[in-house]
Amino acid sequence: MAEHPPEQPTAPRDRTGSRDRTGARDWTDGHLDRWQPVLPGLDPDIEASVTRMSRLTRHLGRVREQGVADYGLHKHEFDTLHVLAGRGGHAAPSDLRADLNLAPASVTGRLETLERRGFVLRTPSTEDRRKVDIVLTEAGRAAWQEALDVVGREERRLLGVLSEEERRTLADLLRKVMLAQEGER
Amino acid sequence: MAEHPPEQPTAPRDRTGSRDRTGARDWTDGHLDRWQPVLPGLDPDIEASVTRMSRLTRHLGRVREQGVADYGLHKHEFDTLHVLAGRGGHAAPSDLRADLNLAPASVTGRLETLERRGFVLRTPSTEDRRKVDIVLTEAGRAAWQEALDVVGREERRLLGVLSEEERRTLADLLRKVMLAQEGER
DNA sequence: GCACTGTATTTCGCTGCCGAAATTTCGGCA
DNA sequence: TGCCGAAATTTCGGCAGCGAAATACAGTGC
Numbered sequence A, B: 001m002a003e004h005p006p007e008q009p010t011a012p013r014d015r016t017g018s019r020d021r022t023g024a025r026d027w028t029d030g031h032l033d034r035w036q037p038v039l040p041g042l043d044p045d046i047e048a049s050v051t052r053m054s055r056l057t058r059h060l061g062r063v064r065e066q067g068v069a070d071y072g073l074h075k076h077e078f079d080t081l082h083v084l085a086g087r088g089g090h091a092a093p094s095d096l097r098a099d100l101n102l103a104p105a106s107v108t109g110r111l112e113t114l115e116r117r118g119f120v121l122r123t124p125s126t127e128d129r130r131k132v133d134i135v136l137t138e139a140g141r142a143a144w145q146e147a148l149d150v151v152g153r154e155e156r157r158l159l160g161v162l163s164e165e166e167r168r169t170l171a172d173l174l175r176k177v178m179l180a181q182e183g184e185r
Numbered sequence C: 001g002c003a004c005t006g007t008a009t010t011t012c013g014c015t016g017c018c019g020a021a022a023t024t025t026c027g028g029c030a
Numbered sequence D: 001t002g003c004c005g006a007a008a009t010t011t012c013g014g015c016a017g018c019g020a021a022a023t024a025c026a027g028t029g030c
Helices: A027-035 A044-071 A075-086 A093-100 A104-116 A138-159 A164-182 B027-035 B044-071 B075-086 B093-100 B104-116 B138-159 B164-182
Strands: A120-124 A132-136 B120-124 B132-136
Touching (some): A027 A044, A027 B164, A044 A075, A044 A138, A044 B044, A075 A093, A075 A104, A075 A132, A075 A138, A093 A132, A104 A120, A132 A138, A138 B044, A138 B164, A164 B027, A164 B044, A164 B138, A164 B164, B044 B075, B044 B138, B075 B104, B075 B138, B093 B132, B104 B120
């Protein structure tokens, strides 16, 4: 991934030694060192960024799963309630499908268990009888709010090591990338 | 949080600072606008970064799944072969477990199918009989190499919108974050 | 030697997700 | 009104991942 042809730019950074100013190296640096011989011509910065994003995302997912469990929820349950709450407490399955980026069948499954736990209500829509109205119950909203704080804590802890300006820079760089992704299709 | 909500193009609400120099806004900017009223006190840059990383990671995952399929592989199969190749063609299951960030049981499952397809060999280790040697076969290496190029193309396309220096900045910022994650526990 | 603790890997049972097909309803159009 | 393609949702079959327990072996202290 991320092989990069010719490029002999201004920043001659010796590979086997990518590290930050304090000399610290993270898992990804070692990972790239191992790959260098196998796939030379790989852009280290692209590869490093992609790898780190992937690992960070997975880590945050795990933490969420774990932290939210204290409130008797699973990550996916929480996420579903979260989206539902974000839509004012009611939505159609197809809305959730889009927001959560899931297959239709998966939505049905999630609603199934949430309904059993009394966190949502499922009633056939009156206006369009193909549809179903999903409503967040009081119990559902309560569970969501309780778990809410735990969820953001790890994000703040990790991203908090950056200065305010660094965070802004990071967010901006990522926007630029996402615009390239969203602009395709 | 990060990774959800409303997908509909929303009414352009103006939040100063949530756009790049050209004024372009990505999906995440809209996402944050929608949540701002519901959850004030949320750091926009943290939330934005986390959300973008999550979405980008998932996007790349999809592309990989889809592109690699042309070569008769699944994403997870490719990833496994990839790690294996990166370690010179042989490793222990526990190595894969670490590199792939999987539960031990999942590694067994993956090796099972890879072995059935003739892409890896599993032989009991001679030096430490608790261990198993996983070896990449010729067929496995061939499949990996064929699919390899497809995989990196999208990464290069997306991250390529950043300048050389921006990419390096991005990688450095992310290292800083990862060091925070990998450190303490 | 022997018990004990720790590590590597597999097995088992369960859950969630997905793709595809089926079902019901909607909206347009003849 | 009657037909037809599209849309919303569910059902079905299958697969991958996980946690926990089981198995087998290694290394250490006695």
